[in-house]
Each structure stands twice: as C-alpha cells, then as structure tokens.
C-alpha cells in the first residue's frame with residue numbers, strides 16, 4: 125500500500141474524512157502524540173488499527189470525539205463528576221473511562237465492558253472528527269512497543285506501507301499520551317499520568333494514584349489500564365535511570381564515558397558531560413522533557429546508542445508522566461546514586 129504524507133490543510137482533512145468513512149486507518153496529529161485513527165463503531169476498522177500497529181488485541185483503544193453531546197451515545201452511564209471534569213479539561217489531554225453502551229463494539233475496547241473517551245484540542249484532530257462525522261478510535265501511531273510518535277516523520281517511519289494516509293500537523297505540543305482516569309462518584313483513580321496533572325485534577329476532586337503508575341505489576345497482577353502491562357516506549361538501547369543529584373549524575377555518566385554510553389540531559393548538563401548527549405529538558409523543565417521525550421528515545425536508535433543514562437525526573441506536574449514513561453522505557457532499571 126502507498127502511504128501519502130499530506131499537510132493537515134483542508135484538502136488533507138477532506139481526504140482523511142473520506143478514507144475514515146470507508147473504514148480505513150489514517151495517521152492524525154493530536155496535541156498529545158500522533159494517533160492512528162479509524163471508525164470506533166466499526167469492528168473491522170478497529171481491527172485494522174490493531175493489525176497496522178501489531179498491537180495485542182486485548183489492549184483497548186481510546187475513542188476521540190469533538191463535542192460533548194457525542195459522549196452520551198457511547199456510554200451506559202455518565203457520572204456527574206465526569207461532566208465537571210469534561211467542563212474543566214475538554215478539549216484537552218484527559219481520557220475518562222465509562223461503562224460502554226451497546227453501540228461500541230468489543231473490538232474497540234479490547235473486549236472490556238468499559239470505553240475510554242477523550243476530546244482532543246488539536247484543531248486538525250477536531251476537524252477530522254467533525255468532517256468524518258464519526259467517533260474515532262485512535263491509539264498512538266507507533267508500532268507496538270516503540271516510542272510514541274510526536275512528529276509526522278515518526279509516524280512515517282513506523283507506518284509507511286501499512287496505512288493509506290498520514291496528516292502532518294507539526295510537532296505535538298504536549299508530547300506524552302493523555303492522562304487516563306477512572307471516574308467514581310467523588311474521586312478519580314489515575315491509571316496513566318499525562319498532560320492533565322494530579323495537581324490540576326485535585327482542584328476538583330480527590331485523586332488516587334494507581335499503584336501501576338510508578339511500580340511494575342507483579343506476575344499475575346491485574347492491570348486496570350491494560351497498556352501498563354506491556355514493555356513500552358522502548359528503544360533498542362538499554363535506558364538506565366539514575367536517581368541522585370545533578371552533580372552525582374554528571375560524575376557517574378562521565379565515569380562511564382569509555383564504555384560508549386549516551387545521555388539524555390539539559391543543555392547546561394550537556395556542556396559538562398563528555399559523552400554524546402541528546403537534548404532533553406533539565407530540572408524544573410518537565411514540560412520541555414515531556415515534549416522531547418519520545419523524540420530522544422527514537423534518536424537513541426538512530427545514533428546506534430547501546431546504553432543511555434537519564435537522570436530520574438521530578439514527579440511534579442507533567443514530570444509524573446515523564447517518569448512513568450521513562451520507567452517503562454528502562455524496564456524499571458533504576459540505579460540509586
């Protein structure tokens with residue numbers, strides 16, 4: 125199959141909408157990461173997403189909508205708190221899990237009786253949803269297990285020959301996937317951290333952080349958020365998190381320079397490192413770290429890195445999402461300095 129890469133302008137969006145109505149899969153920009161979109165109500169279209177990604181079919185897809193009224197037909201019940209959070213954070217990087225209605229096929233939800241829904245804020249994503257007239261199931265547009273794509277060229281690397289169209293809407297502003305929450309009557313449970321932070325949610329309700337966010341699931345333990353089960357975001361290189369002060373980090377990495385290691389670090393740290401360094405953010409730059417993270421992990425492979433050291437980020441704000449992804453990219457390898 126030939127894969128077209130077009131700008132996300134009106135012609136590109138019109139073609140995407142037509143292909144989606146025909147049951148095809150299209151790569152689209154969102155504010156979090158690029159998504160691999162298809163009609164969420166068509167089991168055959170949903171199956172095409174899994175096969176393009178090589179994704180295990182029990183890992184559910186997030187359904188994307190462009191207006192609040194499009195939520196109700198997808199859900200059996202909508203808690204009042206979900207409406208409050210939708211008013212506060214939609215459109216934006218927040219995914220909420222609901223009991224699903226009969227309209228949503230099990231092929232979209234990985235066989236679960238719940239459905240995850242989000243309203244993206246990226247204008248091109250909104251335009252594609254509106255023009256297609258469909259709720260769009262859209263996981264990240266990477267091959268399963270690879271770092272999520274934050275630019276159209278990343279999607280092309282992974283999906284060339286597998287899907288008919290990728291829309292280029294520039295670099296993703298947030299850079300990590302959406303925050304995923306289960307919504308109760310008076311509290312929410314954070315299953316995956318993202319651009320809507322614990323601090324932001326806490327202004328509206330009590331927030332419980334699921335144990336799976338920062339800890340490896342034990343053998344046989346049930347994942348509330350199935351994506352957390354799989355080794356994720358991993359480059360070919362071994363990523364190692366170093367838990368210590370900046371000085372400890374610089375000393376440790378430089379001491380291992382002879383082994384040909386790489387580092388992900390801030391510009392100021394790079395000036396003091398004697399190993400090749402991929403530009404990441406530094407301390408108190410968690411927004412920049414989130415934006416750079418997946419591009420850095422892809423660059424590790426382009427540069428042929430075998431070992432990459434990263435300083436353990438602060439878990440503040442979107443830093444919790446950066447830490448969550450880095451722990452998985454590292455297979456939970458952390459060295460305490």
Ligand code: AMP
Nearest residue numbers: 184238239240263264301348349350351
């Ligand atoms: P992705 O779209 O690639 O960012 O991954 C979607 C992730 O959202 C899945 O891997 C799950 O972790 C989570 N998710 C989607 N639907 C559900 C659901 N019904 N219940 C729990 N988690 C979900």
Ligand code: MG
Nearest residue numbers: 263264272301
């Ligand atoms: Mg993903």
